[in-house]
Amino acid sequence: EAQVTQNPRYLITVTGKKLTVTCSQNMNHEYMSWYRQDPGLGLRQIYYSMNVEVTDKGDVPEGYKVSRKEKRNFPLILESPSPNQTSLYFCASSSPARGQTGEQYFGPGTRLTVT
Amino acid sequence: DAKTTQPPSMDCAEGRAANLPCNHSTISGNEYVYWYRQIHSQGPQYIIHGLKNNETNEMASLIITEDRKSSTLILPHATLRDTAVYYCIVRDIDNDMRFGAGTRLTVKP
Numbered sequence: 700e701a702q703v704t705q706n707p708r709y710l711i712t713v714t715g716k717k718l719t720v721t722c723s724q725n726m727n728h729e730y731m732s733w734y735r736q737d738p739g740l741g742l743r744q745i746y747y748s749m750n751v752e753v754t755d756k757g758d759v760p761e762g763y764k765v766s767r768k769e770k771r772n773f774p775l776i777l778e779s780p781s782p783n784q785t786s787l788y789f790c791a792s793s794s795p796a797r798g799q800t801g802e803q804y805f806g807p808g809t810r811l812t813v814t
Numbered sequence: 815d816a817k818t819t820q821p822p823s824m825d826c827a828e829g830r831a832a833n834l835p836c837n838h839s840t841i842s843g844n845e846y847v848y849w850y851r852q853i854h855s856q857g858p859q860y861i862i863h864g865l866k867n868n869e870t871n872e873m874a875s876l877i878i879t880e881d882r883k884s885s886t887l888i889l890p891h892a893t894l895r896d897t898a899v900y901y902c903i904v905r906d907i908d909n910d911m912r913f914g915a916g917t918r919l920t921v922k923p
Contacts, residue, residue, distance in 0.1 A: 703857070732910065742858070742913035757910070789857050802848075803911060805857030
């Protein structure tokens with residue numbers, strides 16, 4: 700089944716404790732992206748990757764890192780989480796990246812709480 | 815800047831057609847209209863997209879006006895499971911999706 704998976708689905712952590720949210724897709728998509736969703740602010744893009752070893756900042760990249768060492772995986776790293784990063788996070792993938800139309804497939808979401 | 819305007823909420827009776835409007839008056843010639851929906855806090859789900867012609871798939875129909883300044887997503891026979899936030903997005907092929915606030919559709923029995 701074609702899907703985007705995220706782990707963990709729920710996480711409660713403390714300020715400053717490094718964490719990684721994993722994202723994996725099995726559709727051989729070139730393009731992957733991370734969004735956060737907050738009440739009243741909608742979905743905002745954090746980082747995206749057009750292919751392996753190619754990443755770029757989205758609208759709200761501060762406090763986050765990403766890597767794209769393999770096509771299928773696109774982890775989101777919070778080196779020193781802060782309470783303002785409490786949010787619902789979504790990973791998405793699509794193919795092709797740009798230059799043609801394409802639908803994005805979204806993961807189920809990760810609800811992160813930073814205390 | 816989501817480039818689109820949608821009503822914040824709408825109601826629809828179960829079994830009736832749900833018609834969700836979207837204004838995109840500044841759309842340019844190479845920009846597509848996409849529709850996604852998000853049920854509760856699940857990941858957004860792709861519904862349909864189009865450039866200038868009307869489109870239909872198993873989920874919905876997309877009607878784009880001739881001047882392309884607005885469009886309507888039609889769910890022909892709404893069910894309770896269609897209750898969701900519906901996002902209209904204008905995007906050109908070289909840029910990323912920008913989600914706005916969407917329309918919260920409530921399907922009532």
